[in-house]
Amino acid sequence: MPSDDSFAELLSAIQSNSQRHLDDLVEWLRIPSVSSDSSKVGEVHRAGHWVLEKFQAAGIEARMIETEGHPFVFAQTPAVEGAPVVLVYGHYDVQPAEPLADWITGPFEPTIRDGNLYARGATDDKGQALTHVQSVCEWLASGKSLPLQIKFLIEGEEEVGSANLERLLPELADELACDCVVISDSGQYADGQPAITYGLRGIATYELSVKGPSQDLHSGSFGGAVMNPAIALCKMLSSVVDADGVIQIPGYYDRVQPLAETEREQWKQLPQTDEKFAAGIGVKELFGEKGYTTDERRWARPTFDINGLTSGHQGEGVKTIIPALAGAKLSFRLVPNQDPKELTQQLHDHFTANTPPGVTWTLVEDHVAPGMLANFDTPFVEAANVAIEAAFGARPVLIREGGSIPIVTRFQEVLDCDCLLLGWGLSDDNAHSPNEKFRVTDFHRGIEASARLWHEIAKRAQ
Amino acid sequence: MPSDDSFAELLSAIQSNSQRHLDDLVEWLRIPSVSSDSSKVGEVHRAGHWVLEKFQAAGIEARMIETEGHPFVFAQTPAVEGAPVVLVYGHYDVQPAEPLADWITGPFEPTIRDGNLYARGATDDKGQALTHVQSVCEWLASGKSLPLQIKFLIEGEEEVGSANLERLLPELADELACDCVVISDSGQYADGQPAITYGLRGIATYELSVKGPSQDLHSGSFGGAVMNPAIALCKMLSSVVDADGVIQIPGYYDRVQPLAETEREQWKQLPQTDEKFAAGIGVKELFGEKGYTTDERRWARPTFDINGLTSGHQGEGVKTIIPALAGAKLSFRLVPNQDPKELTQQLHDHFTANTPPGVTWTLVEDHVAPGMLANFDTPFVEAANVAIEAAFGARPVLIREGGSIPIVTRFQEVLDCDCLLLGWGLSDDNAHSPNEKFRVTDFHRGIEASARLWHEIAKRAQ
Numbered sequence: 001m002p003s004d005d006s007f008a009e010l011l012s013a014i015q016s017n018s019q020r021h022l023d024d025l026v027e028w029l030r031i032p033s034v035s036s037d038s039s040k041v042g043e044v045h046r047a048g049h050w051v052l053e054k055f056q057a058a059g060i061e062a063r064m065i066e067t068e069g070h071p072f073v074f075a076q077t078p079a080v081e082g083a084p085v086v087l088v089y090g091h092y093d094v095q096p097a098e099p100l101a102d103w104i105t106g107p108f109e110p111t112i113r114d115g116n117l118y119a120r121g122a123t124d125d126k127g128q129a130l131t132h133v134q135s136v137c138e139w140l141a142s143g144k145s146l147p148l149q150i151k152f153l154i155e156g157e158e159e160v161g162s163a164n165l166e167r168l169l170p171e172l173a174d175e176l177a178c179d180c181v182v183i184s185d186s187g188q189y190a191d192g193q194p195a196i197t198y199g200l201r202g203i204a205t206y207e208l209s210v211k212g213p214s215q216d217l218h219s220g221s222f223g224g225a226v227m228n229p230a231i232a233l234c235k236m237l238s239s240v241v242d243a244d245g246v247i248q249i250p251g252y253y254d255r256v257q258p259l260a261e262t263e264r265e266q267w268k269q270l271p272q273t274d275e276k277f278a279a280g281i282g283v284k285e286l287f288g289e290k291g292y293t294t295d296e297r298r299w300a301r302p303t304f305d306i307n308g309l310t311s312g313h314q315g316e317g318v319k320t321i322i323p324a325l326a327g328a329k330l331s332f333r334l335v336p337n338q339d340p341k342e343l344t345q346q347l348h349d350h351f352t353a354n355t356p357p358g359v360t361w362t363l364v365e366d367h368v369a370p371g372m373l374a375n376f377d378t379p380f381v382e383a384a385n386v387a388i389e390a391a392f393g394a395r396p397v398l399i400r401e402g403g404s405i406p407i408v409t410r411f412q413e414v415l416d417c418d419c420l421l422l423g424w425g426l427s428d429d430n431a432h433s434p435n436e437k438f439r440v441t442d443f444h445r446g447i448e449a450s451a452r453l454w455h456e457i458a459k460r461a462q
Numbered sequence: 463m464p465s466d467d468s469f470a471e472l473l474s475a476i477q478s479n480s481q482r483h484l485d486d487l488v489e490w491l492r493i494p495s496v497s498s499d500s501s502k503v504g505e506v507h508r509a510g511h512w513v514l515e516k517f518q519a520a521g522i523e524a525r526m527i528e529t530e531g532h533p534f535v536f537a538q539t540p541a542v543e544g545a546p547v548v549l550v551y552g553h554y555d556v557q558p559a560e561p562l563a564d565w566i567t568g569p570f571e572p573t574i575r576d577g578n579l580y581a582r583g584a585t586d587d588k589g590q591a592l593t594h595v596q597s598v599c600e601w602l603a604s605g606k607s608l609p610l611q612i613k614f615l616i617e618g619e620e621e622v623g624s625a626n627l628e629r630l631l632p633e634l635a636d637e638l639a640c641d642c643v644v645i646s647d648s649g650q651y652a653d654g655q656p657a658i659t660y661g662l663r664g665i666a667t668y669e670l671s672v673k674g675p676s677q678d679l680h681s682g683s684f685g686g687a688v689m690n691p692a693i694a695l696c697k698m699l700s701s702v703v704d705a706d707g708v709i710q711i712p713g714y715y716d717r718v719q720p721l722a723e724t725e726r727e728q729w730k731q732l733p734q735t736d737e738k739f740a741a742g743i744g745v746k747e748l749f750g751e752k753g754y755t756t757d758e759r760r761w762a763r764p765t766f767d768i769n770g771l772t773s774g775h776q777g778e779g780v781k782t783i784i785p786a787l788a789g790a791k792l793s794f795r796l797v798p799n800q801d802p803k804e805l806t807q808q809l810h811d812h813f814t815a816n817t818p819p820g821v822t823w824t825l826v827e828d829h830v831a832p833g834m835l836a837n838f839d840t841p842f843v844e845a846a847n848v849a850i851e852a853a854f855g856a857r858p859v860l861i862r863e864g865g866s867i868p869i870v871t872r873f874q875e876v877l878d879c880d881c882l883l884l885g886w887g888l889s890d891d892n893a894h895s896p897n898e899k900f901r902v903t904d905f906h907r908g909i910e911a912s913a914r915l916w917h918e919i920a921k922r923a924q
Contacts, residue, residue: 036779096781102677160780187683201682205780214744215564218894219767220663220865221649223795224707224759225739227749230768230790231703234696241693243818245686277687282676287689287820297686305681306692307783312770313791317498317622318667318828319558320793321769321894328692329775331782333685356705358749366780403682432680432783 007455010142014135014451018444021134022117024054025443028092028126029110029119035070035093035160044070044156047092047126051133051154058137062152065172067164070156074175076149077136083148084461086454087178087417089407090129090185091158094121095432102434115440122438124431128184128424129154131446138451147458151178155407158185161205161367162407169407169414179418180380181411182453184446186401186423190272194392196384197421199299199400200408202334202371204343205307208351209327210236210361216312216321226322227358230311233326236361239354241304245289245297249350252302255337259300263400267295270397280428299400303333329366333402340368369406374419383456384420391449403431422449469917472604476597476913480906483596484579486516487905490554490588491572491581497532497555497622506532506618509554509588513595513616520599524614527634529626532618536637538611539598545610546923548916549640549879551869552591552647553620556583557894564896577902584900586893590646590886591616593908600913609920613640617869620647623667623829624869631869631876641880642842643873644915646908648863648885652734656854658846659883661761661862662870664796664833666805667769669826670813671789672698678774678783688784689820692773695788698823701816703766707751707759711812714764717799721762725862729757732859742890761862765795791828795864802830831868836881845918846882846911853911865893884911 014021033047034040048064048071055062055075062075070093079085097107097120105111110119117127132152139146153176155165169176189195212229213222241247274294278286288297297303307330312323332347334340344365351363376398389395401421408419424446430436476483495509496502510526510533517524517537524537532555541547559569559582567573572581579589594614601608615638617627631638651657674691675684703709736756740748750759759765769792774785794809796802806827813825838860851857863883870881886908892898 036781038778096775096777096779098775098777098781099678203682203782205782212745215892215897216561216895217743218865219765219769219793220665220795221863221889221893222743222760223767223793223864224750224763224765225748225756225864226743226745228767230771231699231766233771234699234768235705237693237696238700243697281679281684281688283674283688283820284822285820286687287818288686292686294687298684301686303681303686304693305685305690305782305784306696306773306788307681307781308774308776308785309692309695309771309788310776311768311772313558313560314770314772315558315560316500317558318791318793319498319560319769319894320665320667320767322767323770326768326771329780331681331685331780333682356749358745358747360746401683402685402687403680427683430677431683432781433678435677 006144010138010451011448013142014138014447017138021447022440022443025117025127025130026110028130029121030108032108033093033156034096035157036096044093048073048156051092054133058140067168069164072165073152073154075152077146079149080147083458084179085149085151085177086457087151087153087176087181088132089181089183090154091125091156092154093156093159095159099434104435112440116437117440118435118437120436122436123425123429124436125158125185127438127443128446131184131424131443132182132450134447135450139454146454148454150454151176163367165407166410169410173414176415178415180420181415181417182420182422183405183408184422184424185405186403186421187425187427187429188423189270189397189399191426192394193271194388194394194396195399195423196381196396197399197401197423198374198376199336200372201402201404202338202340202369203404203406204332204334204340204368205366206330206347207327207364207366208330208361209325210359211325212359213322213324215324219320219322222322227356228322229359230323230326232356232359233311233328235356236351236354237306237328245287247302247304249346251346255339256302256335257337259296264296268293270295298402300335302335302338305331307331333404334371336371336373338371340370344368367406369404370409372409372412378418379460380418380420380457383460384422384453387449387452387456388422390452391445468606472600472913473910475604476600476909479600483909484902484905487579487589487592488572490592491583492570494570495555495618496558497619498558506555510535510618513554516595520602529630531626534627535614535616537614539608541611542609545920546641547611547613547639548919549613549615549638549643550594551643551645552616553587553618554616555618555621557621561896566897574902578899579902580897580899582898584898585887585891586898587620587647589900589905590908593646593886593905594644594912596909597912601916608916610916612916613638625829627869628872631872635876638877640877642882643877643879644882644884645867645870646884646886647867648865648883649887649889649891650885651732651859651861653888654856655733656850656856656858657861657885658843658858659861659863659885660836660838662834663864663866664800664802664831665793665866665868666796666802666830667793667828668809669789669791669828670823671787672821672823673787674821675784675786677786681782681784684784689818690784691821692785692788694818694821695773695790697818698813698816699768699790707749709764709766711808713808717801718764718797719799721758726758730755732757760864762797764797764800767793769793795866796833798833798835800833802832829868831866832871834871834874840880841922842880842882842919845922846884846915849911849914849918850884852914853907
């Protein structure tokens with residue numbers, strides 16, 4: 001445990017090395033590690049090896065754990081007798097960058113504009129994950145021994161559902177054993193208002209394919225004779241949610257717990273308005289399930305979205321056909337207690353009951369994961385409160401997040417540990433969108449908060 | 463007017479030259495004259511020049527008529543005192559060939575299999591149009607003078623709405639003046655059952671674009687906060703037609719005339735069953751507006767089809783976004799008396815009344831044309847009955863067609879002429895679809911029927 005003086009030296013070193021930290025991130029972001037793209041397998045591996053070498057260069061014991069898919073990077077500092085063990089989880093894979101034309105600068109050509117670093121993966125999750133890697137490297141470079149053991153698991157399949165990690169987690173349980181998992185893959189509540197996230201939504205994604213005639217037909221000769229699969233698809237998808245944003249799948253809300261009044265009260269105090277939120281994403285008005293505020297809807301209510309539609313002629317000009325096929329990619333966000341496997345059956349039954357005549361369809365479940373609620377009355381949350389307030393200049397608020405980190409619930413179950421979700425991002429960081437960014441100051445503050453966190457956690461365990 | 467003997471010689475010459483007729487068609491079909499594709503402008507012109515040279519080589523006066531778009535090919539044989547004038551209309555442009563992967567052989571590599579010639583444009587319309595070109599060339603090659611004047615107008619924009627022809631038709635009225643327009647761009651009723659078509663549906667095509675947030679959003683962080691444009695699109699499109707296939711746009715059926723009982727009775731006698739029709743296009747059951755037979759629905763009732771859908775992520779794998787945009791290409795088929803311009807306003811009003819909150823949209827009218835009903839009690843129909851029965855071995859039935867030939871109503875109006883729609887195709891010819899074909903025997907029979915037609919028309923005018 002360093003004295004306060006030597007800790008100040010560490011913070012000063014972190015400050016001095018800030019350009020190098022940023023250069024490292026830029027280097028990592030140049031690697032287009034799109035895990036869903038089978039033509040990018042080599043790039044995904046290269047991104048994993050990049051962080052492996054980063055650990056090894058800092059003298060940290062590290063290795064690749066091979067899987068049937070993209071490998072995990074595992075690293076650990078030496079065990080510290082009597083001190084807690086923390087596992088940092090992050091991912092080196094990224095979302096696809098399409099639509100490419102909407103990027104101001106290339107998704108894999110990291111560029112700084114107005115204090116933000118723009119690139120696919122800047123905030124989700126290379127930039128955020130790297131804050132913890134850098135903080136540990138700085139601790140070790142300072143010549144002082146870390147006051148607790150830190151393990152790292154940086155995987156390459158978070159954006160495609162973490163299926164291999166979920167499967168291999170029980171085998172790896174001894175190696176990954178820890179008191180708390182630390183994850184930075186979420187956001188601050190707002191600019192200047194850091195947050196600790198204690199809840200995540202689950203996810204279930206599907207591909208629905210509707211089939212009509214054996215091939216595209218002339219809409220003149222055949223229009224009126226046969227069900228149009230694109231119309232059938234629209235009807236089936238429209239039946240999922242009503243005009244008030246309420247999902248119509250029988251049983252969908254059965255396991256949904258009502259929100260605690262204390263949560264609703266706390267969230268109503270948060271400094272955000274619908275007007276500002278709407279302006280931030282370029283819409284005139286927000287929309288969602290009646291009877292809930294925007295934060296309630298996006299953090300703690302289950303939702304349905306269409307992620308993509310495809311059918312028939314999409315190119316230039318007119319082609320008057322009845323398309324043979326129509327398809328959609330769908331995602332549901334689930335709240336804790338909802339069972340995604342149960343949803344798959346409910347959705348299948350719902351579509352069966354709402355199939356127009358003359359078409360057939362298939363529904364393929366893509367990836368599913370339940371939601372998560374963490375205990376926030378822990379020494380880890382106390383430590384994070386202090387570390388974040390010192391680095392970001394404001395005490396964090398306790399929030400939930402609408403996104404999913406599918407593996408978190410599994411960590412809780414298999415490793416029997418606490419969870420600390422410390423997001424350094426901002427809601428306009430464009431995760432999963434064109435022009436993804438990470439504010440450079442938030443990257444540096446994240447490194448400082450992380451360095452302080454190890455100190456604060458160890459202090460509370462003494 | 464040739465004697466019956468010399469006419470027999472002409473028919474025998476047509477038979478002897480059948481391979482050359484087919485070789486000509488193959489050559490024309492090799493030219494990818496996709497009029498909606500701006501990268502194919504040169505090919506479209508090449509296809510026009512191909513037929514121009516065909517006329518010139520036969521000694522027929524012919525020239526290009528330039529337009530703002532693709533040019534028309536105009537040709538005419540000498541005027542014949544006291545005999546009728548016929549105008550043959552056809553088109554040298556073709557539909558796009560996509561989806562290319564579904565073609566067994568390349569769309570522009572004409573291939574004969576099982577007695578059918580496969581290529582884009584084989585039946586729609588190069589193959590059918592060429593029957594009249596060849597028949598006139600054979601008349602002239604036989605050394606006998608044609609018993610009537612035949613004019614040809616072969617255009618290059620039929621598949622994109624014939625806007626330039628529609629605009630220029632009044633200027634060209636003197637040059638195109640005729641007693642009857644002959645068009646072969648439709649089909650026989652069934653294999654072995656030729657038909658004369660006396661009605662066509664109109665068409666109105668649109669592009670609907672729905673806009674939500676200024677860019678794609680993460681469906682976790684934002685799902686539940688904002689209307690998903692793809693869901694909005696599905697809701698708007700679903701609102702156009704109900705579960706019984708009845709279109710819900712207010713006023714849509716106001717001008718639709720009820721079908722004549724005599725038509726309904728005649729059509730019920732036609733040798734086609736729903737089971738056979740469904741099997742032919744690969745569906746288990748047919749579907750359409752309640753209360754009408756399949757032929758009634760596809761020939762004489764107005765319909766709505768989605769020709770294409772596009773939104774968000776359509777590639778491999780999962781991308782959990784709320785797409786910023788969602789779009790659809792739509793076509794309506796109209797019956798005579800419906801006004802497509804009125805529909806544009808009705809559709810606009812309908813979407814305005816059915817727009818979900820939080821999205822905006824634009825509706826672009828693409829091309830529109832009214833439907834057509836022709837008089838079938840004319841000497842031209844009598845002549846066609848005799849010519850077709852002799853060439854095809856069966857007396858034609860009188861039918862309507864569900865497709866649209868936008869310019870036909872304009873010919874009726876501007877040229878004040880009769881119309882003769884003589885289709886040599888079959889319903890499984892895959893017009894507008896992959897593996898478009900034309901049966902080789904029907905091509906040859908079409909040439910014979912055409913050659914006989916000039917003879918029969920002239921005979922009745924004596």
